[in-house]
Amino acid sequence: MAKPVLYTYYRSSCSWRVRIALAWKGIEYESRFVNLGKDGGQQNKDEYAAINPMKQVPALVMNGSTMTQSVAMLEYLEEVHPEKLILPKDPLDRVKVRELVSVISGGIQPLQNSSVLQKIGDEGKMEWGKFWLDKGFQALEQTLKRTAGKYCVGDTVTMADVCLVPQVFNANRFKVEMEQFPVIARLNGELLKLDAFRESHPFKMDDCPENLRS
Amino acid sequence: MAKPVLYTYYRSSCSWRVRIALAWKGIEYESRFVNLGKDGGQQNKDEYAAINPMKQVPALVMNGSTMTQSVAMLEYLEEVHPEKLILPKDPLDRVKVRELVSVISGGIQPLQNSSVLQKIGDEGKMEWGKFWLDKGFQALEQTLKRTAGKYCVGDTVTMADVCLVPQVFNANRFKVEMEQFPVIARLNGELLKLDAFRESHPFKMDDCPENLRS
Numbered sequence: 230m231a232k233p234v235l236y237t238y239y240r241s242s243c244s245w246r247v248r249i250a251l252a253w254k255g256i257e258y259e260s261r262f263v264n265l266g267k268d269g270g271q272q273n274k275d276e277y278a279a280i281n282p283m284k285q286v287p288a289l290v291m292n293g294s295t296m297t298q299s300v301a302m303l304e305y306l307e308e309v310h311p312e313k314l315i316l317p318k319d320p321l322d323r324v325k326v327r328e329l330v331s332v333i334s335g336g337i338q339p340l341q342n343s344s345v346l347q348k349i350g351d352e353g354k355m356e357w358g359k360f361w362l363d364k365g366f367q368a369l370e371q372t373l374k375r376t377a378g379k380y381c382v383g384d385t386v387t388m389a390d391v392c393l394v395p396q397v398f399n400a401n402r403f404k405v406e407m408e409q410f411p412v413i414a415r416l417n418g419e420l421l422k423l424d425a426f427r428e429s430h431p432f433k434m435d436d437c438p439e440n441l442r443s
Numbered sequence: 444m445a446k447p448v449l450y451t452y453y454r455s456s457c458s459w460r461v462r463i464a465l466a467w468k469g470i471e472y473e474s475r476f477v478n479l480g481k482d483g484g485q486q487n488k489d490e491y492a493a494i495n496p497m498k499q500v501p502a503l504v505m506n507g508s509t510m511t512q513s514v515a516m517l518e519y520l521e522e523v524h525p526e527k528l529i530l531p532k533d534p535l536d537r538v539k540v541r542e543l544v545s546v547i548s549g550g551i552q553p554l555q556n557s558s559v560l561q562k563i564g565d566e567g568k569m570e571w572g573k574f575w576l577d578k579g580f581q582a583l584e585q586t587l588k589r590t591a592g593k594y595c596v597g598d599t600v601t602m603a604d605v606c607l608v609p610q611v612f613n614a615n616r617f618k619v620e621m622e623q624f625p626v627i628a629r630l631n632g633e634l635l636k637l638d639a640f641r642e643s644h645p646f647k648m649d650d651c652p653e654n655l656r657s
Contacts, residue, residue: 282585283550294535297586298545305538321508324519331512334545336497339553348574360562371496372511 233258233291236280238265238272239434240402242338242395243299244287248429249391250303254310262436265343285342300334303388315388325382329372329389333396337365341399358403366400366410373412381416386423394420398431447472447505450494452479452486453648454616456552456609457513458501462643463605464517468524476650479557499556514548517602529602539596543586543603547610551579555613572617580614580624587626595630600637608634612645 235251235258237244251258263286264271271277272284281288281297289296292309296302307316316323339345340361346354376382381389397417400407407414420426427433432443449465449472451458465472477500478485485491486498495502495511503510506523510516521530530537553559554575560568590596595603611631614621621628634640641647646657 282582283546284582285550292535294538296538296542298542298549300545300549301538301541304541305534308534308537320519320522321506323522324508324510324515327515327518328510328512331514331548332497335512335514335549335553336499339549340559344578345554364558368496368498 233289234261235259236261236263236277236286236288236290237434237436238263238286239431239437240398241265241286242399243285243334245395245398245429245431246299246391247287247289247302247306249394249425250306250315250388252425252429253315253386253391254306254313256306256310260435264436270343284344300330300388300392303330303391307388315386315391317382317385317387322382325376326387326389329369329376329381330392332365332369332372333389333392337361337369337396338399340365341403355403358399359405362400362403362405363409366405366413370410370412373416377412377416379419386420390416390420393417394426447503448475449473450475450477450491450500450502450504451648451650452477452500453645453651454612455479455500456613457499457548459609459612459643459645460513460605461501461503461516461520463608463639464520464529464602466639466643467529467600467605468520468527470520470524474649478650484557498558514544514602514606517544517605521602529600529605531596531599531601536596539590540601540603543583543590543595544606546579546583546586547603547606551576551583551610552613554579555617569617572613573619576614576617576619577623580619580627584624584626587630591626591630593633600634604630604634607631608640 233256235247237260263277272286278284280295283297287299289302296305307314316326341358346358349357373381378384380386381393394417397413431437432441447470449461451474477491486500492498494509497511501513503516510519521528530540555572560572563571587595592598594600595607608631611627645651646655
């Protein structure tokens with residue numbers, strides 16, 4: 230089988246989720262960079278829309294199939310690469326993980342999507358993004374108080390962690406004051422000590438502008 | 444074990460997803476009605492926020508646990524009630540189903556959430572809701588052309604169908620012209636012939652206003 234190909238953009242939080250999971254599970258892949266800020270957004274070109282009709286990154290070509298939603302990809306990787314699992318065994322623990330994943334992927338991230346920010350317009354977009362991140366993080370903080378150990382759910386890395394770290398990165402872009410969210414901040418710091426999270430960081434990516442590279 | 448309790452609102456599309464899955468799997472439950480339109484939204488009261496910090500319906504109390512995100516509930520019900528499965532066996536088919544679920548639950552529905560509409564304001568909210576439904580349904584229609592048989596993915600009912608029908612109901616509220624989306628319209632019609640979808644319909648619910656009941 231050919232190596233998986235990931236269509237990605239360095240600072241897309243949904244792309245970073247998949248980069249973390251691939252790194253965590255030790256799956257080698259090739260990157261194809263889609264620049265959301267160039268030429269009116271390379272994701273809007275016909276060539277890319279044929280790959281993902283939602284005109285969003287990431288897309289993952291793997292085992293002869295093209296996949297287009299990051300959470301679906303995480304579930305798929307978990308099923309076909311059961312090494313270093315990112316879902317617990319117990320169904321009641323799994324539901325806790327998936328709840329956190331949904332709060333982030335369905336409740337918070339969609340409102341800072343580049344197409345949504347474009348519709349809001351340059352003038353209002355920072356306030357808009359921050360408003361929904363603040364609101365979402367308040368709820369997330371409450372939930373994490375009940376579920377967190379060393380990581381989001383207990384002491385092992387799960388899909389919830391894979392989604393949390395890129396969301397905090399987004400929150401920094403929107404200047405969310407993280408002191409309001411001590412649990413989220415602690416978890417984020419803990420997770421960024423792990424290789425899979427560090428190596429897949431936006432600022433380590435080859436498509437990251439030079440001045441941001443670290 | 445006590446009967447599951449579902450906190451629900453008749454026209455909440457996320458609540459309807461869970462009502463369909465419970466009906467499909469033949470799981471009996473009690474309903475507690477949370478009126479999103481009354482008293483400034485009953486979901487915003489402290490009593491309900493203690494159940495779900497996101498202040499959203501549905502919430503499901505089951506097997507001693509309180510669950511708060513509809514997609515996480517669908518996955519949970521699938522794991523603990525494997526009668527009448529709503530995910531296919533093959534991982535590449537499962538990813539197709541979960542992609543459609545994500546497109547709806549992460550790409551379309553969050554933008555017509557009652558809190559988002561409130562932020563947009565009364566004047567702009569119909570245009571806003573319709574804009575994102577049109578955009579999302581265009582992408583969904585393209586994807587469904589590749590995956591649909593009698594239902595969203597092949598010829599058996601899946602989580603994608605469970606999410607599609609409530610989203611079309613929402614689209615009707617926002618006056619989306621469904622003739623633009625023949626595949627979605629056909630699937631919706633087909634699915635509404637099934638008991639689990641018909642019996643859980645918003646207009647059949649006890650908390651539906653009398654003038655809408657059917």
